[in-house]
Amino acid sequence: MTDTPITYAAAGVDTAEGAAAVDAIRAAVETTRRPEVIGGIGGFGGLFSIAAAADMVDPVLVSGTDGVGTKIEIARTLDRLDTIGIDLVAMCANDVLATGAEPLFFLDYLAIGKLDRTRAAAIVSGVADGCRQAGCALVGGEMAEHPGVMDPDAFDLSGCCVGLVDRPDIIDGATIQAGDVVLGLASTGLHSNGFSLVRRVLAERKLDLRADYKGLGELGALLLAPTRIYVRAVRMLLTDPGFDDQPVKGIAHITGGGITENLNRCLPSDVDALVDLSALTESAAFALPAAFAVDAGLDPTGADALATFNMGIGMALVTAAADADAAAAVLSAQGETVCRLGTITDGTGTVRYR
Numbered sequence: 001m002t003d004t005p006i007t008y009a010a011a012g013v014d015t016a017e018g019a020a021a022v023d024a025i026r027a028a029v030e031t032t033r034r035p036e037v038i039g040g041i042g043g044f045g046g047l048f049s050i051a052a053a054a055d056m057v058d059p060v061l062v063s064g065t066d067g068v069g070t071k072i073e074i075a076r077t078l079d080r081l082d083t084i085g086i087d088l089v090a091m092c093a094n095d096v097l098a099t100g101a102e103p104l105f106f107l108d109y110l111a112i113g114k115l116d117r118t119r120a121a122a123i124v125s126g127v128a129d130g131c132r133q134a135g136c137a138l139v140g141g142e143m144a145e146h147p148g149v150m151d152p153d154a155f156d157l158s159g160c161c162v163g164l165v166d167r168p169d170i171i172d173g174a175t176i177q178a179g180d181v182v183l184g185l186a187s188t189g190l191h192s193n194g195f196s197l198v199r200r201v202l203a204e205r206k207l208d209l210r211a212d213y214k215g216l217g218e219l220g221a222l223l224l225a226p227t228r229i230y231v232r233a234v235r236m237l238l239t240d241p242g243f244d245d246q247p248v249k250g251i252a253h254i255t256g257g258g259i260t261e262n263l264n265r266c267l268p269s270d271v272d273a274l275v276d277l278s279a280l281t282e283s284a285a286f287a288l289p290a291a292f293a294v295d296a297g298l299d300p301t302g303a304d305a306l307a308t309f310n311m312g313i314g315m316a317l318v319t320a321a322a323d324a325d326a327a328a329a330v331l332s333a334q335g336e337t338v339c340r341l342g343t344i345t346d347g348t349g350t351v352r353y354r
Contacts (some may be wrong), residue, residue, distance in 0.1 A: 009146065016343055019145055024121035028128035036104070039168025048105045050164065058167035064095035067158040070195040074223050077155060079085040081119055082156065083226045084132070087192045090227035091255065092133040092161035094315065097231050098251040100171035100238060101163030103134050106323075108141035108159040113150035115143060123155070126226075126228040133229040136161060140207045149169070151254075169238075171252035174267035176344055180249060181324035182263070182273055182338050184341030187314035187333065188291070189217070189225035189330060193256040193266075194309045198223065201295050222288055230315045233334035247327045250318035258306040259341075263316050272347025274354055277301050279339045285312030291319025306353070316341055 023040065029041050040045035051332050074192070075084045085108070088147045088257040107125050110120065120143055141159075149302045150156075179210050190198065209220035216222055238248060250266035252259075252280035281301065287310035290300035298305045305311065319327045328338040 007279040016189045018115055018143060018145065021115060021120040025124040025128075026219055027039040028121070028125045029138050030138070032106075032128050033034075033135040034104070034135075037137045037139060041140055043140075046105065046107065047140055048137065049192050049269075050104075053164060055288070056166040059105070059168065060101075060165050060167050062096050062099050062101040062163040062351040063092065063160060064092045064163075065158065065160040066091035066095065067156065068192050069176060070158060070199055071192050072149040073221065074209070076155070076165060076197070080220070080224055081126070081131075083126050083224060085123055085128070086130040086226035087135075088127055088157050088159045088170055089130025089134055089161070089228045090136070090224045093130070093136060093163075093229060093231055094161050094227075096161050096163040097172070097234055098253050099163070099165060100169050101165035102235060102250070103163040103231055104163050105137045105139045106131050106134075106159060106161045107139060110143045110155060110157055111143065111146055111150065112143065112155040113146055114152035115145045115249070123157070127159070130226075130229060132144065134231045136163075137233075140197040151289065159224040159321055169246065171246070171251055174270060175248045176266070176268055176318050178271055178344055178346050180318050180320055180344040181321050181340060182275065182344065183317045183319060183324060183328055183331070184279060184313040184339045185228075185230055185315040185317070186283060186337035187254070187289055187310045187312055188228045188285070188305070189222055191227040191255070191310055191314055194289075194292075197296060197308060198292060200267070201292060205295055207295075216287055216291065228314050230324055230336070233331050233336045234315070237327055237330045242330075247319055247323040248317050249320065252316045254313050254315060256312045257307055258305075258307045258311060259313060259316065260272075260303070260351050264349055266318065267344075267349045269349040270346065271344050272349045273342055274345050275342040275351060276340070277353050279341050280311050283312045283339060285337070294300065301353070313341065318344065
């Protein structure tokens with residue numbers, strides 16, 4: 001036995017800094033508040049009223065959980081921490097949106113080697129920013145200090161989003177048929193996928209994150225461009241009174257696996273999505289993923305690139321041909337860059353390219 005007591009602080013956990021970090025994020029969290037939120041942060045659980053569900057035929061809660069992956073390492077290297085939280089919310093809220101649900105509230109989990117209130121506040125301010133963009137409330141979370149397990153400046157993020165949809169309004173792709181149109185919504189960059197390949201390319205090609213990248217801008221800023229949150233624009237379309245019926249039949253959030261392995265997730269087994277490659281290559285959003293594909297030795301319109309990066313498309317929506325132009329107009333009016341990505345044909349539930 002030692003005569004010197006081993007305290008929690010001596011073990012590397014600073015509870016006072018943790019309390020200060022919570023105080024530092026209170027103002028940011030408050031900016032995400034919705035009328036349904038009961039109480040504030042600091043309790044053992046976040047409270048959220050679902051009284052609005054009383055008017056629904058069959059209210060269904062939709063949940064989604066995700067992380068940001070190794071994009072975090074780019075943010076840590078550059079010490080630019082105020083947008084990575086937007087990526088976290090986007091990855092979860094866009095998934096929830098793909099069912100037609102309205103995201104209601106969000107919880108985050110921050111694991112960090114050594115807690116510093118300034119760095120933690122920067123990270124969580126990004127989460128709050130993402131929640132404001134998605135229209136959901138940040139009702140709680142956890143900041144966990146992991147001394148001896150993680151490097152002092154290392155951190156990881158994960159989160160959970162819960163949304164609400166009436167069962168008759170669930171979008172599951174069941175009514176998609178041959179002749180329907182696929183609309184693509186432009187991405188803001190690589191979003192939050194493919195970064196293990198990105199980091200390998202950075203190392204092997206000895207690319208400077210602070211230098212211009214092929215005339216597109218500073219490489220670090222390009223890579224850290226936050227994942228676009230499509231909630232407000234798509235929800236505006238889903239609730240637009242100008243359509244006789246629900247204008248959207250299927251929604252795919254284009255994440256890991258690219259268009260190839262995400263658009264098929266909303267297709268019935270008797271149709272294919274035929275994607276027009278020219279719709280990708282003519283988009284300004286194609287430039288960055290195409291450049292990285294080339295640096296990785298890949299054909300930008302080849303199978304490997306199309307199943308790794310989003311190639312400039314962050315979300316795809318399937319509509320009836322008769323609704324496609326009007327739907328695109330609503331989305332464009334909300335600030336989205338929209339293209340006709342392809343069409344639906346008879347098939348076996350896969351994505352094909354032409």
